[in-house]
Amino acid sequence: MEFLVASSIGLLTTCGTYLLLRGRTFPAVIGLALLSYAVNVFLFAMGRLTINMPPILRDGVTEYTDPLPQALVLTAIVISFGMTALIVVLAIRAYLEIGNDHVDGRPVGEPSEAGDKN
Amino acid sequence: MGDWIVVPIVLPAVMAALIVLAVRHDIILQRVFSITATVALVAVTLSLLIFASGNGPEMYALSDWPAPFGIVLVLDRLSAMMVFLTSLLGLGVVLFASSEWDQRGKHFHALFQFQLMGVNGAFLTGDVFNLFVFFEVLLIASYGLMLHGAGADRLKAGMQYVVINLTGSSLFLIGVGMIYSVTGTLNMADLAIQVTKVASGDAALLRAGALILLLVFCVKAALVPVHFWLPGTYANAPAPVAALFAIMTKVGAYSVLRVYSLAFGDTAGDMAWLAAPYILPAALITLVLGMTGVLAAKRLNSLIAFSVIGSMGTLLIAFGLFTPESISAGLYYLLHSTFSAAALFLIADLVVSRRGQYGDSLNTAPKFHQLGFLAVLFFIGAIGMAGMPPLSGFIGKLQILDAARDSDAMVWIWSIILVTSLMCIVGFGRAGSVLFWKSASVDGEITVEGAQWPVLPIVAACSMLAALIALTIFAGPISDYLQGVSAQLFDTSQYIEAVLGENAFAQIGQ
Numbered sequence: 277m278e279f280l281v282a283s284s285i286g287l288l289t290t291c292g293t294y295l296l297l298r299g300r301t302f303p304a305v306i307g308l309a310l311l312s313y314a315v316n317v318f319l320f321a322m323g324r325l326t327i328n329m330p331p332i333l334r335d336g337v338t339e340y341t342d343p344l345p346q347a348l349v350l351t352a353i354v355i356s357f358g359m360t361a362l363i364v365v366l367a368i369r370a371y372l373e374i375g376n377d378h379v380d381g382r383p384v385g386e387p388s389e390a391g392d393k394n
Numbered sequence: 395m396g397d398w399i400v401v402p403i404v405l406p407a408v409m410a411a412l413i414v415l416a417v418r419h420d421i422i423l424q425r426v427f428s429i430t431a432t433v434a435l436v437a438v439t440l441s442l443l444i445f446a447s448g449n450g451p452e453m454y455a456l457s458d459w460p461a462p463f464g465i466v467l468v469l470d471r472l473s474a475m476m477v478f479l480t481s482l483l484g485l486g487v488v489l490f491a492s493s494e495w496d497q498r499g500k501h502f503h504a505l506f507q508f509q510l511m512g513v514n515g516a517f518l519t520g521d522v523f524n525l526f527v528f529f530e531v532l533l534i535a536s537y538g539l540m541l542h543g544a545g546a547d548r549l550k551a552g553m554q555y556v557v558i559n560l561t562g563s564s565l566f567l568i569g570v571g572m573i574y575s576v577t578g579t580l581n582m583a584d585l586a587i588q589v590t591k592v593a594s595g596d597a598a599l600l601r602a603g604a605l606i607l608l609l610v611f612c613v614k615a616a617l618v619p620v621h622f623w624l625p626g627t628y629a630n631a632p633a634p635v636a637a638l639f640a641i642m643t644k645v646g647a648y649s650v651l652r653v654y655s656l657a658f659g660d661t662a663g664d665m666a667w668l669a670a671p672y673i674l675p676a677a678l679i680t681l682v683l684g685m686t687g688v689l690a691a692k693r694l695n696s697l698i699a700f701s702v703i704g705s706m707g708t709l710l711i712a713f714g715l716f717t718p719e720s721i722s723a724g725l726y727y728l729l730h731s732t733f734s735a736a737a738l739f740l741i742a743d744l745v746v747s748r749r750g751q752y753g754d755s756l757n758t759a760p761k762f763h764q765l766g767f768l769a770v771l772f773f774i775g776a777i778g779m780a781g782m783p784p785l786s787g788f789i790g791k792l793q794i795l796d797a798a799r800d801s802d803a804m805v806w807i808w809s810i811i812l813v814t815s816l817m818c819i820v821g822f823g824r825a826g827s828v829l830f831w832k833s834a835s836v837d838g839e840i841t842v843e844g845a846q847w848p849v850l851p852i853v854a855a856c857s858m859l860a861a862l863i864a865l866t867i868f869a870g871p872i873s874d875y876l877q878g879v880s881a882q883l884f885d886t887s888q889y890i891e892a893v894l895g896e897n898a899f900a901q902i903g904q
Contacts, residue, residue: 296561301553308560315567322575345574348523352567355530359560362537366556370549379557381550 281321288314301367301377308363312356319349398445399454399469401438402477402514405431410507418501425492428503432485435510439478446474447875451882451892453520461520461893462581468520470889471879472725476517476648479729480641482861483736484510490740490854491634498543498632505542509535509638516645520893522573522580522607525649526566529614533559536642539635540627551630558613558623566610572603583893585657586886589665590903601665604658608669611653614646616706617673618680625687628699633743636695637736637858643706644728651713651721655883656890661902673714674803678810681707685814688821694746694754697825698738701779701818705731708781708811712794715801718884722876723793729872730786730865734778737858741771744851745829750842756828760838763846769830771855776822778862781815786865791815793873 288310295307323342331343367377374381409431417423446452451470455461488506496502512532519525537559541552574580576596577588592600609620616624624643628636654669662668684704691697709731712724746754748762774785781787791811798807865872882888887899 296557304557308557308564311561311564315564315571319567319571322571324575345571348567348570348574351523351527355527355563356560358534359530359556359563362534363553363556363560366537366541366549366553369544370553373544373549374546379553381546 277325277327281317281325285314285318285321288317299378299380301370301379304379305360305363305367309356309360312352312360316349316352316356319345319352321345396452396454398438398442399452399467399518400456402435402442402481403467403511403518405435405438406507406511406514410504410511413507414501414504418504421497424503425496428488428506429485429492431507432481432488432510435481436478436485439474439481442469443474443478445469446471447878451889453893462579462584465524466520466581466583466893467518468583468889468893469518470892471875471882472648472652473517475725475729475875475879476644477514479644479732480510480513480517483638483641483732483858486736486740486854486857486861487634487638489857490637490743490851493848493850495543495632495634499541501538502542505535505538506638508532509539511535513641513645517648520582522570522582522585522653526563526570529566529645530563532642532645533563536635536639539638540631542632542635548630548632551626555623555627562610562613565606565613569603569606569610572599572606576600576603581893582653582656583890583898586659586661586890587894587898587901589657589662597664601668604653604665604668605672607653608650608672611646611649612673612676614643615650615710616643616646616680616703617676617710618683618707619676621680621683621703621706624703625696625699628702628739629693629695633739633746636699636739640702640732640735640739643702644709644732647706647709647713647728650710651883655716655721656886659886660884661886663903667716670714670716673710677707677710677714678803678806679707680704681711681810681814683707685817685821688818689824691821691825692756694742694756694825694829695739697756697821698735698742698779701738701821702731702735704814704818705735705779707814708791708794711807711811712797715798717797717800718877718880720794720797721880721883722873723790723797725876725879726786726793726865726869726873727790730778730790730862733858733861733865734775734785734787737855737862738772738775738779740851740855740858741768741775744768744855745772748840748842750840752840756825758828758832758836760836760840761834762840762842765830765834769826771859772826772830774859774862776826778859780818780822782819784866786862786869789866789869 292307292311295303323345326341329339329341331341371377413424413427446469454467456465512528515528537556576592576599579585579588613620658665658668681704684700684707687700688697709724709727712720745768752759778785778787781791798804890899
């Protein structure tokens with residue numbers, strides 16, 4: 277199970293990083309989403325991987341799973357869900373207003389405007 | 395006094411909700427609510443500051459859950475000073491925005507109050523995960539503020555700003571996760587104890603987690619090589635928002651100072667002063683790069699944005715030395731650079747709004763209204779930012795140079811700070827002479843619609859400059875207080891015992 281979790285986190289991070297470095301907004305948004313999934317699974321695993329254990333400490337329970345990372349993951353999921361919604365709206369708005377979906381605001385192949393502006 | 399610690403977070407939160415729910419259709423009421431709340435915030439944070447200067451660190455446990463299980467807020471000299479600085483800056487910004495800027499988009503005041511809540515929370519929290527949550531609160535509010543009034547340039551810069559910060563948040567969570575997996579705690583005071591007990595096999599994991607966290611704080615503090623989001627964001631943000639963002643880079647610097655002096659400070663054994671070898675070289679490069687940008691900038695707003703990067707470099711040089719003298723010098727410079735950056739962004743907006751179609755590009759244009767008056771304001775602001783006498787920037791830089799005297803890197807620090815100060819003077823001098831002197835000799839006059847003497851914006855810009863002058867006049871008492879701040883930072887036993895109870899500090903290393 278450790279191998280499965282670790283390799284899936286690695287795969288998600290790799291794909292997320294690759295997509296994040298793309299020049300258009302939609303791949304970047306998907307990349308951020310993949311990255312946040314990777315982070316969520318990673319956080320979850322930080323409480324150690326156990327199966328069929330109660331998340332609370334009670335009388336008679338000697339082995340239990342750490343509940344704190346699960347609470348952290350819940351917070352992280354809520355925040356990343358909200359942020360994904362925001363960035364999707366922002367990407368659409370930028371596309372409508374600038375006229376293309378490049379993160380630098382210029383179509384692929386055109387020279388950078390850094391020379392004459394800024 | 396204990397319960398009042400939560401007020402700087404709760405007050406803006408309640409106000410923001412009230413503004414967005416009850417008075418969203420009435421801009422006058424929004425302004426009244428927002429300004430009243432910010433004035434109240436100044437009063438509360440001032441009394442917290444007075445309390446903190448006479449007492450040791452004080453803890454507030456949310457819902458009365460005992461630390462380290464519950465979430466705690468901690469008021470010490472450093473956090474009290476930072477929340478007071480935030481509320482003073484916030485007051486200037488909200489006054490400036492209340493004349494006209496807040497009508498260019500929706501919900502300015504609600505987002506502004508949420509921003510104050512996030513910044514105050516980040517300064518007061520005593521818990522690393524809560525630091526993440528408050529970072530998110532202040533970032534989410536800042537996304538809204540950054541895009542206030544929209545426009546293609548602003549959307550483009552805003553998109554990049556959001557993406558870089560979301561990536562930063564992911565890294566933050568990875569760092570926090572690694573630290574938790576090794577130490578089993580996220581409470582900063584408890585972390586200081588647990589760090590000393592980590593098994594030697596896990597030390598590398600803890601070190602990696604702590605350094606990932608450092609990277610995230612450096613993104614916020616705009617340190618090279620992760621500074622590149624700042625010029626575009628600050629130069630394209632609405633002027634009052636850019637002024638408010640002057641505190642955002644300081645949140646990053648504060649977090650570096652807090653986490654790496656408390657949990658990874660003197661007591662941390664092998665991991666003592668973990669951040670020190672990385673911060674100082676990066677800060678020196680940041681300073682050079684920022685001031686080079688000042689020389690190269692073709693727009694007034696990017697000129698100021700690059701000078702903000704440079705001032706963050708100076709600030710982190712002082713923090714990176716991690717000595718009591720350098721940290722109190724750096725904190726003085728932090729106060730100064732916050733006000734001088736805010737003042738310059740506000741003054742730049744007054745200039746730009748009068749130049750009509752010429753905007754903020756640094757070229758000669760016909761005269762505009764109040765050219766002489768604005769030239770004086772810009773001159774004072776530029777003196778402050780460049781660190782020339784008689785204003786507080788000079789005192790701050792002098793203290794930093796003095797504190798660096800015993801450092802191994804003394805030659806580097808002295809020569810880079812002095813040379814970049816000259817570059818900053820040249821950059822601002824060139825901008826000022828083009829905008830004001832050369833323009834004064836051009837025939838014709840630009841006329842723009844709007845108030846001739848808008849009272850609130852001018853009062854707000856002048857109050858930021860007045861803060862610089864006050865910092866200069868009261869440099870003595872302020873420096874005394876700041877020496878107390880750094881003494882408290884280095885004596886971590888006070889902080890740890892305030893959070894975890896007496897005798898907790900004795901557990902270190904056991």
